[in-house]
Amino acid sequence: MSEYKLVATSAMGLESIVADEVKALGFNTTSDNGKIYFQGDETAIAKTNMWLRVADRVRIIAGEFHATTFDDLFEQTKAIPWERFLPVDAAFPVAGKSVKSTLYSVPDCQAIVKKAIVERLKMAYKRIGFLDESGPLFKLEVSILKDKVTLTIDSSGTGLHKRGYRVGQGDAPLKETLAAALVKLTRWNPDRPFVDPFCGSGTIAIEAAMFGQNIAPGYNREFLSEQWPWIKKSVWDQVREEVEDVANYDQPLAITGFDVDPRMVKVAQENAMEAGFMDLIQFQQRDVRDLTVEGLNGVMVGNPPYGERLGEIEEAEDITRVLGRIMKEHPSWSVYMLSSLENFETMYGKKATKKRKLFNGFIRTDFYQYWGQKQ
Structure with a gap:
Protein backbone atom coordinates (compact mmCIF):
# COMPACT_ATOMS: atom_id res chain seq x y z
CA MET A 1 0.00 0.00 0.00
CA SER A 155 -11.11 9.18 -7.74
CA SER A 156 -14.92 9.46 -7.54
CA GLY A 157 -16.02 9.89 -11.14
CA THR A 158 -19.64 10.96 -10.90
CA GLY A 159 -20.07 13.34 -7.94
CA LEU A 160 -20.66 11.67 -4.57
CA HIS A 161 -24.17 13.18 -4.41
CA LYS A 162 -25.15 10.61 -7.05
CA ARG A 163 -26.14 7.80 -4.69
CA GLY A 164 -27.86 5.73 -7.34
CA TYR A 165 -31.40 5.85 -5.93
CA ARG A 166 -32.82 8.95 -7.64
CA VAL A 167 -35.07 7.77 -10.46
CA GLY A 168 -37.09 10.99 -10.54
CA GLN A 169 -36.94 14.56 -9.24
CA GLY A 170 -38.83 17.85 -9.13
CA ASP A 171 -37.96 21.23 -10.63
CA ALA A 172 -35.54 22.26 -7.86
CA PRO A 173 -34.20 19.10 -6.23
CA LEU A 174 -32.12 19.33 -3.07
CA LYS A 175 -28.67 17.81 -3.59
CA GLU A 176 -28.24 14.56 -1.66
CA THR A 177 -25.04 15.81 -0.02
CA LEU A 178 -26.79 18.95 1.28
CA ALA A 179 -29.76 16.87 2.46
CA ALA A 180 -27.36 14.61 4.38
CA ALA A 181 -25.71 17.69 5.92
CA LEU A 182 -29.10 18.97 7.13
CA VAL A 183 -29.84 15.60 8.77
CA LYS A 184 -26.42 15.54 10.44
CA LEU A 185 -26.84 19.07 11.80
CA THR A 186 -30.02 18.04 13.62
CA ARG A 187 -28.17 15.33 15.59
CA TRP A 188 -31.25 13.16 15.04
CA ASN A 189 -31.11 9.53 16.12
CA PRO A 190 -33.39 6.75 14.82
CA ASP A 191 -35.22 6.42 18.15
CA ARG A 192 -36.99 9.73 17.44
CA PRO A 193 -39.76 10.46 14.91
CA PHE A 194 -38.59 12.30 11.78
CA VAL A 195 -40.84 14.41 9.52
CA ASP A 196 -40.22 16.38 6.32
CA PRO A 197 -43.36 18.44 5.58
CA PHE A 198 -42.05 19.58 2.15
CA CYS A 199 -40.53 16.29 0.99
CA GLY A 200 -40.46 16.87 -2.78
CA SER A 201 -38.67 13.87 -4.30
CA GLY A 202 -37.94 12.49 -0.81
CA THR A 203 -34.23 13.26 -0.59
CA ILE A 204 -34.08 14.42 3.05
CA ALA A 205 -36.19 11.48 4.28
CA ILE A 206 -34.14 8.94 2.30
CA GLU A 207 -30.83 10.39 3.52
CA ALA A 208 -32.19 10.20 7.09
CA ALA A 209 -33.10 6.54 6.59
CA MET A 210 -29.61 5.74 5.27
CA PHE A 211 -28.11 7.51 8.27
CA GLY A 212 -30.54 5.83 10.68
CA GLN A 213 -29.66 2.32 9.49
CA ASN A 214 -25.95 3.13 9.11
CA ILE A 215 -25.99 2.39 5.39
CA ALA A 216 -23.05 3.78 3.41
CA PRO A 217 -24.18 6.40 0.86
CA GLY A 218 -22.02 4.77 -1.84
CA TYR A 219 -23.35 1.22 -1.39
CA ASN A 220 -25.49 1.36 -4.55
CA ARG A 221 -23.03 2.88 -7.05
CA GLU A 222 -19.62 2.52 -8.67
CA PHE A 223 -16.57 4.78 -8.56
CA LEU A 224 -14.09 5.73 -11.27
CA SER A 225 -11.11 4.46 -9.25
CA GLU A 226 -12.56 0.93 -9.20
CA GLN A 227 -11.22 0.65 -12.76
CA TRP A 228 -7.66 1.66 -11.86
CA PRO A 229 -5.11 -1.18 -11.98
CA TRP A 230 -3.19 -0.07 -8.87
CA ILE A 231 -6.20 -0.29 -6.55
CA LYS A 232 -6.79 -4.02 -6.22
CA LYS A 233 -10.28 -5.44 -6.48
CA SER A 234 -9.74 -7.00 -3.05
CA VAL A 235 -9.55 -3.48 -1.53
CA TRP A 236 -13.00 -2.60 -2.86
CA ASP A 237 -14.37 -6.02 -1.93
CA GLN A 238 -13.20 -5.58 1.65
CA VAL A 239 -14.71 -2.09 1.94
CA ARG A 240 -18.05 -3.30 0.52
CA GLU A 241 -17.99 -6.27 2.90
CA GLU A 242 -17.52 -3.89 5.84
CA VAL A 243 -20.45 -1.82 4.60
CA GLU A 244 -22.67 -4.90 4.77
CA ASP A 245 -21.32 -5.91 8.19
CA VAL A 246 -22.12 -2.60 9.89
CA ALA A 247 -25.47 -1.85 8.20
CA ASN A 248 -28.34 -2.17 10.68
CA TYR A 249 -31.22 -3.24 8.43
CA ASP A 250 -33.33 -4.20 11.44
CA GLN A 251 -33.31 -0.71 12.94
CA PRO A 252 -36.96 0.48 13.04
CA LEU A 253 -37.53 4.00 11.71
CA ALA A 254 -40.42 6.45 12.09
CA ILE A 255 -39.82 8.67 9.04
CA THR A 256 -42.63 10.50 7.25
CA GLY A 257 -42.62 12.83 4.27
CA PHE A 258 -45.48 15.07 3.15
CA ASP A 259 -45.93 17.11 -0.01
CA VAL A 260 -48.83 19.11 -1.40
CA ASP A 261 -48.15 17.75 -4.93
CA PRO A 262 -49.34 14.15 -5.41
CA ARG A 263 -46.93 13.73 -8.37
CA MET A 264 -43.97 14.47 -6.11
CA VAL A 265 -45.24 12.00 -3.52
CA LYS A 266 -45.20 9.33 -6.23
CA VAL A 267 -41.64 10.31 -7.24
CA ALA A 268 -40.54 10.17 -3.58
CA GLN A 269 -42.04 6.68 -3.23
CA GLU A 270 -40.23 5.49 -6.36
CA ASN A 271 -36.91 6.90 -5.09
CA ALA A 272 -37.45 5.26 -1.68
CA MET A 273 -38.17 1.94 -3.40
CA GLU A 274 -34.94 2.22 -5.41
CA ALA A 275 -33.04 2.96 -2.16
CA GLY A 276 -34.64 -0.03 -0.42
CA PHE A 277 -36.78 1.99 2.02
CA MET A 278 -40.25 1.59 0.53
CA ASP A 279 -41.63 -0.08 3.69
CA LEU A 280 -39.71 2.16 6.11
CA ILE A 281 -40.61 5.69 4.97
CA GLN A 282 -44.22 6.84 4.76
CA PHE A 283 -44.90 9.43 2.04
CA GLN A 284 -48.30 11.14 1.94
CA GLN A 285 -49.92 13.93 -0.04
CA ARG A 286 -50.76 16.72 2.40
CA ASP A 287 -50.79 20.50 2.48
CA VAL A 288 -48.76 22.00 5.33
CA ARG A 289 -51.99 23.68 6.50
CA ASP A 290 -53.36 20.20 7.25
CA LEU A 291 -50.20 18.99 8.95
CA THR A 292 -50.62 16.82 12.03
CA VAL A 293 -47.69 15.91 14.25
CA GLU A 294 -47.64 12.81 16.44
CA GLY A 295 -45.30 11.68 19.20
CA LEU A 296 -42.79 13.50 21.39
CA ASN A 297 -39.21 14.71 20.94
CA GLY A 298 -39.38 14.42 17.16
CA VAL A 299 -37.29 16.16 14.55
CA MET A 300 -38.78 18.11 11.64
CA VAL A 301 -36.50 19.01 8.75
CA GLY A 302 -37.63 20.78 5.60
CA ASN A 303 -36.73 22.81 2.56
CA PRO A 304 -39.91 24.89 2.15
CA PRO A 305 -40.65 26.89 -1.02
CA TYR A 306 -38.51 30.05 -1.12
CA GLY A 307 -40.55 32.13 -3.54
CA GLU A 308 -38.68 34.17 -6.14
CA ARG A 309 -41.51 36.35 -7.47
CA LEU A 310 -43.90 38.56 -5.51
CA GLY A 311 -46.88 36.19 -5.34
CA GLU A 312 -44.61 33.24 -4.56
CA ILE A 313 -42.85 35.14 -1.76
CA GLU A 314 -46.20 35.90 -0.15
CA GLU A 315 -47.14 32.22 -0.38
CA ALA A 316 -43.76 31.19 1.13
CA GLU A 317 -44.32 33.65 4.00
CA ASP A 318 -47.81 32.29 4.60
CA ILE A 319 -46.51 28.70 4.70
CA THR A 320 -43.86 29.75 7.24
CA ARG A 321 -46.51 31.48 9.36
CA VAL A 322 -48.73 28.38 9.33
CA LEU A 323 -45.82 26.08 10.21
CA GLY A 324 -44.85 28.28 13.16
CA ARG A 325 -48.41 28.20 14.52
CA ILE A 326 -48.65 24.40 14.22
CA MET A 327 -45.27 23.68 15.80
CA LYS A 328 -45.96 26.05 18.69
CA GLU A 329 -48.32 23.30 19.90
CA HIS A 330 -45.48 20.75 19.90
CA PRO A 331 -42.74 22.23 22.11
CA SER A 332 -40.87 18.91 22.45
CA TRP A 333 -40.17 18.82 18.71
CA SER A 334 -37.04 20.33 17.18
CA VAL A 335 -37.64 22.14 13.88
CA TYR A 336 -34.97 22.76 11.23
CA MET A 337 -35.83 24.71 8.07
CA LEU A 338 -33.65 25.78 5.13
CA SER A 339 -34.95 29.07 3.74
CA SER A 340 -33.86 32.10 1.74
CA LEU A 341 -36.58 34.27 3.33
CA GLU A 342 -34.79 37.04 5.22
CA ASN A 343 -37.87 37.52 7.43
CA PHE A 344 -38.25 33.80 8.17
CA GLU A 345 -38.07 34.21 11.97
CA THR A 346 -40.66 37.01 11.91
CA MET A 347 -43.03 34.90 9.81
CA TYR A 348 -42.41 31.78 11.94
CA GLY A 349 -43.18 33.81 15.05
CA LYS A 350 -40.05 32.92 16.97
CA LYS A 351 -36.33 33.64 16.93
CA ALA A 352 -34.26 30.60 15.99
CA THR A 353 -32.12 28.93 18.65
CA LYS A 354 -29.34 28.95 16.09
CA LYS A 355 -28.96 29.61 12.39
CA ARG A 356 -26.29 28.63 9.93
CA LYS A 357 -25.51 30.15 6.52
CA LEU A 358 -25.61 27.54 3.75
CA PHE A 359 -25.81 27.60 -0.03
CA ASN A 360 -28.47 25.59 -1.83
CA GLY A 361 -26.81 25.55 -5.23
CA PHE A 362 -26.14 29.25 -5.84
CA ILE A 363 -28.96 30.41 -3.55
CA ARG A 364 -27.83 31.86 -0.23
CA THR A 365 -29.98 30.41 2.52
CA ASP A 366 -30.07 30.09 6.30
CA PHE A 367 -30.67 26.86 8.17
CA TYR A 368 -33.01 27.93 10.99
CA GLN A 369 -32.75 25.67 14.02
CA TYR A 370 -35.41 25.58 16.75
CA TRP A 371 -34.42 23.20 19.51
CA GLY A 372 -37.27 21.43 21.28
CA GLN A 373 -37.74 21.08 25.04
CA LYS A 374 -37.34 17.32 25.55
CA GLN A 375 -40.15 15.55 27.35
Whole structure:
Protein backbone atom coordinates (compact mmCIF):
# COMPACT_ATOMS: atom_id res chain seq x y z
CA MET A 1 0.00 0.00 0.00
CA SER A 2 1.21 3.50 -0.87
CA GLU A 3 0.47 6.78 0.90
CA TYR A 4 -1.28 9.61 -0.94
CA LYS A 5 -2.19 13.20 -0.20
CA LEU A 6 -5.97 13.30 -0.58
CA VAL A 7 -8.58 16.03 -0.57
CA ALA A 8 -12.33 15.74 -0.05
CA THR A 9 -14.11 18.68 -1.67
CA SER A 10 -17.28 20.18 -0.24
CA ALA A 11 -19.82 22.92 -0.79
CA MET A 12 -19.14 26.21 0.96
CA GLY A 13 -20.23 26.15 4.59
CA LEU A 14 -20.10 22.35 4.91
CA GLU A 15 -16.33 21.96 5.44
CA SER A 16 -16.58 21.25 9.19
CA ILE A 17 -19.17 18.51 8.64
CA VAL A 18 -17.03 16.82 5.97
CA ALA A 19 -13.95 17.16 8.21
CA ASP A 20 -15.86 15.41 11.02
CA GLU A 21 -16.84 12.62 8.61
CA VAL A 22 -13.23 12.14 7.48
CA LYS A 23 -12.01 12.13 11.11
CA ALA A 24 -14.69 9.54 12.00
CA LEU A 25 -13.11 7.25 9.39
CA GLY A 26 -9.79 7.53 11.24
CA PHE A 27 -7.87 10.27 9.40
CA ASN A 28 -6.33 13.53 10.59
CA THR A 29 -7.50 16.55 8.62
CA THR A 30 -6.71 20.15 7.77
CA SER A 31 -9.30 22.35 6.07
CA ASP A 32 -9.40 25.23 3.63
CA ASN A 33 -12.22 26.80 1.62
CA GLY A 34 -14.23 23.87 0.28
CA LYS A 35 -11.33 21.43 0.81
CA ILE A 36 -10.53 18.91 3.54
CA TYR A 37 -7.01 17.47 3.29
CA PHE A 38 -5.87 14.11 4.69
CA GLN A 39 -3.34 11.33 4.04
CA GLY A 40 -4.25 7.76 3.20
CA ASP A 41 -3.59 4.63 1.15
CA GLU A 42 -5.69 2.80 -1.45
CA THR A 43 -8.11 1.61 1.23
CA ALA A 44 -8.59 5.23 2.33
CA ILE A 45 -9.55 6.18 -1.23
CA ALA A 46 -12.16 3.40 -1.36
CA LYS A 47 -13.46 3.96 2.18
CA THR A 48 -13.91 7.74 1.90
CA ASN A 49 -15.68 7.44 -1.46
CA MET A 50 -17.99 4.83 0.03
CA TRP A 51 -18.78 6.57 3.34
CA LEU A 52 -18.63 10.37 2.96
CA ARG A 53 -22.23 11.61 2.96
CA VAL A 54 -21.59 15.35 2.62
CA ALA A 55 -18.42 15.59 0.47
CA ASP A 56 -18.63 16.25 -3.29
CA ARG A 57 -15.58 14.25 -4.43
CA VAL A 58 -12.36 12.63 -3.26
CA ARG A 59 -9.31 13.73 -5.23
CA ILE A 60 -5.66 12.64 -5.17
CA ILE A 61 -3.16 15.49 -5.13
CA ALA A 62 -0.48 14.49 -7.64
CA GLY A 63 1.58 17.67 -7.28
CA GLU A 64 1.68 21.25 -5.98
CA PHE A 65 4.05 24.06 -6.95
CA HIS A 66 4.21 27.74 -7.90
CA ALA A 67 4.41 28.75 -11.56
CA THR A 68 4.27 32.10 -13.33
CA THR A 69 5.46 31.03 -16.80
CA PHE A 70 4.42 28.28 -19.17
CA ASP A 71 7.96 26.87 -18.99
CA ASP A 72 7.61 26.62 -15.21
CA LEU A 73 4.28 24.87 -15.58
CA PHE A 74 5.63 22.41 -18.14
CA GLU A 75 8.86 21.48 -16.36
CA GLN A 76 7.36 21.13 -12.88
CA THR A 77 4.44 19.08 -14.19
CA LYS A 78 6.87 16.83 -16.08
CA ALA A 79 8.92 16.33 -12.88
CA ILE A 80 5.98 14.64 -11.12
CA PRO A 81 6.17 10.79 -11.22
CA TRP A 82 2.98 10.35 -13.25
CA GLU A 83 3.83 6.70 -13.92
CA ARG A 84 2.95 6.14 -10.26
CA PHE A 85 -0.68 6.94 -11.11
CA LEU A 86 -1.18 6.46 -14.85
CA PRO A 87 -0.61 3.17 -16.71
CA VAL A 88 0.84 3.43 -20.20
CA ASP A 89 -2.60 3.19 -21.84
CA ALA A 90 -4.39 5.59 -19.43
CA ALA A 91 -6.99 7.97 -20.83
CA PHE A 92 -6.39 11.27 -19.04
CA PRO A 93 -8.41 14.33 -20.07
CA VAL A 94 -7.25 17.51 -18.32
CA ALA A 95 -9.77 20.06 -17.00
CA GLY A 96 -8.64 23.41 -15.63
CA LYS A 97 -9.34 26.63 -13.78
CA SER A 98 -7.28 29.70 -12.97
CA VAL A 99 -8.07 32.45 -10.45
CA LYS A 100 -5.98 35.58 -9.74
CA SER A 101 -2.94 34.06 -11.47
CA THR A 102 -0.32 35.13 -14.01
CA LEU A 103 -1.18 32.08 -16.12
CA TYR A 104 -4.81 32.98 -16.77
CA SER A 105 -5.45 31.19 -20.09
CA VAL A 106 -7.09 27.94 -18.98
CA PRO A 107 -6.99 26.19 -22.41
CA ASP A 108 -3.25 26.90 -22.70
CA CYS A 109 -2.62 25.61 -19.16
CA GLN A 110 -4.58 22.43 -19.89
CA ALA A 111 -2.66 21.82 -23.12
CA ILE A 112 0.74 22.37 -21.47
CA VAL A 113 -0.06 20.07 -18.54
CA LYS A 114 -1.27 17.40 -20.96
CA LYS A 115 1.88 17.69 -23.08
CA ALA A 116 4.16 17.53 -20.00
CA ILE A 117 2.44 14.37 -18.72
CA VAL A 118 2.68 12.73 -22.16
CA GLU A 119 6.41 13.49 -22.24
CA ARG A 120 6.87 12.06 -18.73
CA LEU A 121 4.96 8.86 -19.53
CA LYS A 122 6.78 8.31 -22.83
CA MET A 123 10.08 8.62 -20.98
CA ALA A 124 8.95 6.36 -18.08
CA TYR A 125 7.47 3.67 -20.33
CA LYS A 126 10.14 4.03 -23.07
CA ARG A 127 7.60 4.82 -25.77
CA ILE A 128 8.05 6.65 -29.05
CA GLY A 129 5.14 8.38 -30.79
CA PHE A 130 1.60 8.78 -29.48
CA LEU A 131 0.07 7.18 -26.38
CA ASP A 132 -3.18 5.55 -27.46
CA GLU A 133 -5.19 6.35 -24.27
CA SER A 134 -7.37 3.27 -24.72
CA GLY A 135 -7.23 2.15 -21.08
CA PRO A 136 -8.81 3.18 -17.78
CA LEU A 137 -9.98 6.78 -17.30
CA PHE A 138 -8.15 9.24 -15.02
CA LYS A 139 -9.82 12.67 -14.82
CA LEU A 140 -7.10 15.25 -14.15
CA GLU A 141 -7.50 18.88 -13.14
CA VAL A 142 -5.01 21.74 -13.15
CA SER A 143 -6.13 24.38 -10.68
CA ILE A 144 -4.17 27.64 -10.33
CA LEU A 145 -4.91 30.05 -7.49
CA LYS A 146 -2.65 33.07 -6.96
CA ASP A 147 0.08 31.32 -9.01
CA LYS A 148 -0.06 28.14 -6.92
CA VAL A 149 -0.65 25.13 -9.16
CA THR A 150 -2.44 22.05 -7.82
CA LEU A 151 -2.70 18.95 -10.01
CA THR A 152 -5.32 16.45 -8.92
CA ILE A 153 -6.87 13.16 -10.05
CA ASP A 154 -10.57 12.57 -9.41
CA SER A 155 -11.11 9.18 -7.74
CA SER A 156 -14.92 9.46 -7.54
CA GLY A 157 -16.02 9.89 -11.14
CA THR A 158 -19.64 10.96 -10.90
CA GLY A 159 -20.07 13.34 -7.94
CA LEU A 160 -20.66 11.67 -4.57
CA HIS A 161 -24.17 13.18 -4.41
CA LYS A 162 -25.15 10.61 -7.05
CA ARG A 163 -26.14 7.80 -4.69
CA GLY A 164 -27.86 5.73 -7.34
CA TYR A 165 -31.40 5.85 -5.93
CA ARG A 166 -32.82 8.95 -7.64
CA VAL A 167 -35.07 7.77 -10.46
CA GLY A 168 -37.09 10.99 -10.54
CA GLN A 169 -36.94 14.56 -9.24
CA GLY A 170 -38.83 17.85 -9.13
CA ASP A 171 -37.96 21.23 -10.63
CA ALA A 172 -35.54 22.26 -7.86
CA PRO A 173 -34.20 19.10 -6.23
CA LEU A 174 -32.12 19.33 -3.07
CA LYS A 175 -28.67 17.81 -3.59
CA GLU A 176 -28.24 14.56 -1.66
CA THR A 177 -25.04 15.81 -0.02
CA LEU A 178 -26.79 18.95 1.28
CA ALA A 179 -29.76 16.87 2.46
CA ALA A 180 -27.36 14.61 4.38
CA ALA A 181 -25.71 17.69 5.92
CA LEU A 182 -29.10 18.97 7.13
CA VAL A 183 -29.84 15.60 8.77
CA LYS A 184 -26.42 15.54 10.44
CA LEU A 185 -26.84 19.07 11.80
CA THR A 186 -30.02 18.04 13.62
CA ARG A 187 -28.17 15.33 15.59
CA TRP A 188 -31.25 13.16 15.04
CA ASN A 189 -31.11 9.53 16.12
CA PRO A 190 -33.39 6.75 14.82
CA ASP A 191 -35.22 6.42 18.15
CA ARG A 192 -36.99 9.73 17.44
CA PRO A 193 -39.76 10.46 14.91
CA PHE A 194 -38.59 12.30 11.78
CA VAL A 195 -40.84 14.41 9.52
CA ASP A 196 -40.22 16.38 6.32
CA PRO A 197 -43.36 18.44 5.58
CA PHE A 198 -42.05 19.58 2.15
CA CYS A 199 -40.53 16.29 0.99
CA GLY A 200 -40.46 16.87 -2.78
CA SER A 201 -38.67 13.87 -4.30
CA GLY A 202 -37.94 12.49 -0.81
CA THR A 203 -34.23 13.26 -0.59
CA ILE A 204 -34.08 14.42 3.05
CA ALA A 205 -36.19 11.48 4.28
CA ILE A 206 -34.14 8.94 2.30
CA GLU A 207 -30.83 10.39 3.52
CA ALA A 208 -32.19 10.20 7.09
CA ALA A 209 -33.10 6.54 6.59
CA MET A 210 -29.61 5.74 5.27
CA PHE A 211 -28.11 7.51 8.27
CA GLY A 212 -30.54 5.83 10.68
CA GLN A 213 -29.66 2.32 9.49
CA ASN A 214 -25.95 3.13 9.11
CA ILE A 215 -25.99 2.39 5.39
CA ALA A 216 -23.05 3.78 3.41
CA PRO A 217 -24.18 6.40 0.86
CA GLY A 218 -22.02 4.77 -1.84
CA TYR A 219 -23.35 1.22 -1.39
CA ASN A 220 -25.49 1.36 -4.55
CA ARG A 221 -23.03 2.88 -7.05
CA GLU A 222 -19.62 2.52 -8.67
CA PHE A 223 -16.57 4.78 -8.56
CA LEU A 224 -14.09 5.73 -11.27
CA SER A 225 -11.11 4.46 -9.25
CA GLU A 226 -12.56 0.93 -9.20
CA GLN A 227 -11.22 0.65 -12.76
CA TRP A 228 -7.66 1.66 -11.86
CA PRO A 229 -5.11 -1.18 -11.98
CA TRP A 230 -3.19 -0.07 -8.87
CA ILE A 231 -6.20 -0.29 -6.55
CA LYS A 232 -6.79 -4.02 -6.22
CA LYS A 233 -10.28 -5.44 -6.48
CA SER A 234 -9.74 -7.00 -3.05
CA VAL A 235 -9.55 -3.48 -1.53
CA TRP A 236 -13.00 -2.60 -2.86
CA ASP A 237 -14.37 -6.02 -1.93
CA GLN A 238 -13.20 -5.58 1.65
CA VAL A 239 -14.71 -2.09 1.94
CA ARG A 240 -18.05 -3.30 0.52
CA GLU A 241 -17.99 -6.27 2.90
CA GLU A 242 -17.52 -3.89 5.84
CA VAL A 243 -20.45 -1.82 4.60
CA GLU A 244 -22.67 -4.90 4.77
CA ASP A 245 -21.32 -5.91 8.19
CA VAL A 246 -22.12 -2.60 9.89
CA ALA A 247 -25.47 -1.85 8.20
CA ASN A 248 -28.34 -2.17 10.68
CA TYR A 249 -31.22 -3.24 8.43
CA ASP A 250 -33.33 -4.20 11.44
CA GLN A 251 -33.31 -0.71 12.94
CA PRO A 252 -36.96 0.48 13.04
CA LEU A 253 -37.53 4.00 11.71
CA ALA A 254 -40.42 6.45 12.09
CA ILE A 255 -39.82 8.67 9.04
CA THR A 256 -42.63 10.50 7.25
CA GLY A 257 -42.62 12.83 4.27
CA PHE A 258 -45.48 15.07 3.15
CA ASP A 259 -45.93 17.11 -0.01
CA VAL A 260 -48.83 19.11 -1.40
CA ASP A 261 -48.15 17.75 -4.93
CA PRO A 262 -49.34 14.15 -5.41
CA ARG A 263 -46.93 13.73 -8.37
CA MET A 264 -43.97 14.47 -6.11
CA VAL A 265 -45.24 12.00 -3.52
CA LYS A 266 -45.20 9.33 -6.23
CA VAL A 267 -41.64 10.31 -7.24
CA ALA A 268 -40.54 10.17 -3.58
CA GLN A 269 -42.04 6.68 -3.23
CA GLU A 270 -40.23 5.49 -6.36
CA ASN A 271 -36.91 6.90 -5.09
CA ALA A 272 -37.45 5.26 -1.68
CA MET A 273 -38.17 1.94 -3.40
CA GLU A 274 -34.94 2.22 -5.41
CA ALA A 275 -33.04 2.96 -2.16
CA GLY A 276 -34.64 -0.03 -0.42
CA PHE A 277 -36.78 1.99 2.02
CA MET A 278 -40.25 1.59 0.53
CA ASP A 279 -41.63 -0.08 3.69
CA LEU A 280 -39.71 2.16 6.11
CA ILE A 281 -40.61 5.69 4.97
CA GLN A 282 -44.22 6.84 4.76
CA PHE A 283 -44.90 9.43 2.04
CA GLN A 284 -48.30 11.14 1.94
CA GLN A 285 -49.92 13.93 -0.04
CA ARG A 286 -50.76 16.72 2.40
CA ASP A 287 -50.79 20.50 2.48
CA VAL A 288 -48.76 22.00 5.33
CA ARG A 289 -51.99 23.68 6.50
CA ASP A 290 -53.36 20.20 7.25
CA LEU A 291 -50.20 18.99 8.95
CA THR A 292 -50.62 16.82 12.03
CA VAL A 293 -47.69 15.91 14.25
CA GLU A 294 -47.64 12.81 16.44
CA GLY A 295 -45.30 11.68 19.20
CA LEU A 296 -42.79 13.50 21.39
CA ASN A 297 -39.21 14.71 20.94
CA GLY A 298 -39.38 14.42 17.16
CA VAL A 299 -37.29 16.16 14.55
CA MET A 300 -38.78 18.11 11.64
CA VAL A 301 -36.50 19.01 8.75
CA GLY A 302 -37.63 20.78 5.60
CA ASN A 303 -36.73 22.81 2.56
CA PRO A 304 -39.91 24.89 2.15
CA PRO A 305 -40.65 26.89 -1.02
CA TYR A 306 -38.51 30.05 -1.12
CA GLY A 307 -40.55 32.13 -3.54
CA GLU A 308 -38.68 34.17 -6.14
CA ARG A 309 -41.51 36.35 -7.47
CA LEU A 310 -43.90 38.56 -5.51
CA GLY A 311 -46.88 36.19 -5.34
CA GLU A 312 -44.61 33.24 -4.56
CA ILE A 313 -42.85 35.14 -1.76
CA GLU A 314 -46.20 35.90 -0.15
CA GLU A 315 -47.14 32.22 -0.38
CA ALA A 316 -43.76 31.19 1.13
CA GLU A 317 -44.32 33.65 4.00
CA ASP A 318 -47.81 32.29 4.60
CA ILE A 319 -46.51 28.70 4.70
CA THR A 320 -43.86 29.75 7.24
CA ARG A 321 -46.51 31.48 9.36
CA VAL A 322 -48.73 28.38 9.33
CA LEU A 323 -45.82 26.08 10.21
CA GLY A 324 -44.85 28.28 13.16
CA ARG A 325 -48.41 28.20 14.52
CA ILE A 326 -48.65 24.40 14.22
CA MET A 327 -45.27 23.68 15.80
CA LYS A 328 -45.96 26.05 18.69
CA GLU A 329 -48.32 23.30 19.90
CA HIS A 330 -45.48 20.75 19.90
CA PRO A 331 -42.74 22.23 22.11
CA SER A 332 -40.87 18.91 22.45
CA TRP A 333 -40.17 18.82 18.71
CA SER A 334 -37.04 20.33 17.18
CA VAL A 335 -37.64 22.14 13.88
CA TYR A 336 -34.97 22.76 11.23
CA MET A 337 -35.83 24.71 8.07
CA LEU A 338 -33.65 25.78 5.13
CA SER A 339 -34.95 29.07 3.74
CA SER A 340 -33.86 32.10 1.74
CA LEU A 341 -36.58 34.27 3.33
CA GLU A 342 -34.79 37.04 5.22
CA ASN A 343 -37.87 37.52 7.43
CA PHE A 344 -38.25 33.80 8.17
CA GLU A 345 -38.07 34.21 11.97
CA THR A 346 -40.66 37.01 11.91
CA MET A 347 -43.03 34.90 9.81
CA TYR A 348 -42.41 31.78 11.94
CA GLY A 349 -43.18 33.81 15.05
CA LYS A 350 -40.05 32.92 16.97
CA LYS A 351 -36.33 33.64 16.93
CA ALA A 352 -34.26 30.60 15.99
CA THR A 353 -32.12 28.93 18.65
CA LYS A 354 -29.34 28.95 16.09
CA LYS A 355 -28.96 29.61 12.39
CA ARG A 356 -26.29 28.63 9.93
CA LYS A 357 -25.51 30.15 6.52
CA LEU A 358 -25.61 27.54 3.75
CA PHE A 359 -25.81 27.60 -0.03
CA ASN A 360 -28.47 25.59 -1.83
CA GLY A 361 -26.81 25.55 -5.23
CA PHE A 362 -26.14 29.25 -5.84
CA ILE A 363 -28.96 30.41 -3.55
CA ARG A 364 -27.83 31.86 -0.23
CA THR A 365 -29.98 30.41 2.52
CA ASP A 366 -30.07 30.09 6.30
CA PHE A 367 -30.67 26.86 8.17
CA TYR A 368 -33.01 27.93 10.99
CA GLN A 369 -32.75 25.67 14.02
CA TYR A 370 -35.41 25.58 16.75
CA TRP A 371 -34.42 23.20 19.51
CA GLY A 372 -37.27 21.43 21.28
CA GLN A 373 -37.74 21.08 25.04
CA LYS A 374 -37.34 17.32 25.55
CA GLN A 375 -40.15 15.55 27.35
